[in-house]
Amino acid sequence: MNQQPIGVFDSGYGGLTVLKEIIKKLPQYDYVYLGDNARAPYGTRSFESVYHYTLECVQWLFNKGCPLVILACNTASAKALRTIQQNDLPKIAPGNRVLGVIRPTTEKIGDYTQTKQVGILATAGTVLSESYIIETNKFYPGVTVFQQACPMWVPLVENNEHNSKGADYFIEKDLNALLDQSKNIDTILLACTHYPLLKHKIQQFLPEGISLLSQGEIVADSLEDYLVRHPEIEERCSRQGKLAFFTTDSPADFDAHATIFLGRKTHAKHADMDEVKLTKKNARGFHS
Structure with a gap:
């Protein structure tokens, strides 16, 4: 063969x-x-x-x-x-x-949340597709998905600025915009493969008790x-x-x-x- x-x-x-x-x-x-x-x-x-x-x-x-x-x-x-x-x-x-x-992630994401409220941080294209909302609903109909586009995150990583103080502004801004949609979000998925490089930065602005997931x-x-x-x-x-x-x-x-x-x-x-x-x-x- x-x-x-x-x-x-x-x-x-x-x-x-x-x-x-x-x-x-x-x-x-x-x-x-x-x-x-x-x-x-x-x-x-x-x-x-x-x-x-x-x-x-x-x-x-x-x-x-x-x-x-x-x-x-x-x-x-x-x-x-x-x-x-x-x-x-x-x-x-x-x-x-x-x-x-997307499907492998949405098959598992509901297992991580206790409040049944999940946040998605992604590119504008992924957010507009609503793929995470649609697919999560198939496997976990009781889970509500909130999304936030983070247009500056990929350029920050690809220009090697993801460890800079300048990155803090955009990370905090987009994270707050997501959490403002619901105070009960207890699980956040990094729905872009660039974002794991920002994980340590994101955690600095993340309230206690919220799980942060990478896809790899x-x-x-x-x-x-x-x-x-x-x-x-x-x-x-x-x-x-x-x-x-x-x-x-x-x-x-x-x-x-x-x-x-x-x-x-x-x-x-x-x-x-x-x-x-x-x-x-x-x-x-x-x-x-």
Whole structure:
């Protein structure tokens, strides 16, 4: 059987915080990480743009042989995952699978709250999609979800300003805006993969008794469970503990930032999305 790596996709660097936890949990598998840094951030882009960009990147990872792709990006999971799963996957790779980070999180989030009131800190795109409200309601109908967009948080992290005093203003402002929506919120989810780097800052402004959750460990646990339940996919995943990193922008710039998120050095290569577009064009011409 032809075995290939698991693909992990993010609009930029943030997905590396998820990959870090996946590697801790499942170090035996091979992984290919793709960051669409040239078109980041996704958080402020339209649903249509996010969908097209995400689909191109998923196709690129399929072309690398990945039988399973994890969208380690909340915005892509919110705006593109369902359409790709339902409409595109049956056409382009019916034997492959694409998973996101929202469903695994919402399957568990209700277990953490006693008051049944949960806060979500996310990008504007994720908040507008209302994906966390919709998905949480499926698993925990009695839980109320409050959301707050934090548009400055990703730029702070990517410009290495997340430890600065300037970051305090925006963190306190957005956190207060969330908590002002309800005094009974006892669990807050960092629904953006960049935000774990701000966790220590957030906790400085967080009242006692409120749990602060990151997605990485939850997603890693969910992936382990998925592979157990789907041996037909697990058997196609190669197991040599290898890592490969690709970016649609500058590999040198990617490597300079990646250490902050992953905790180890990377040696990224450039990924050309024009190859995917060319393949699609040729395919249309062939079938016409």
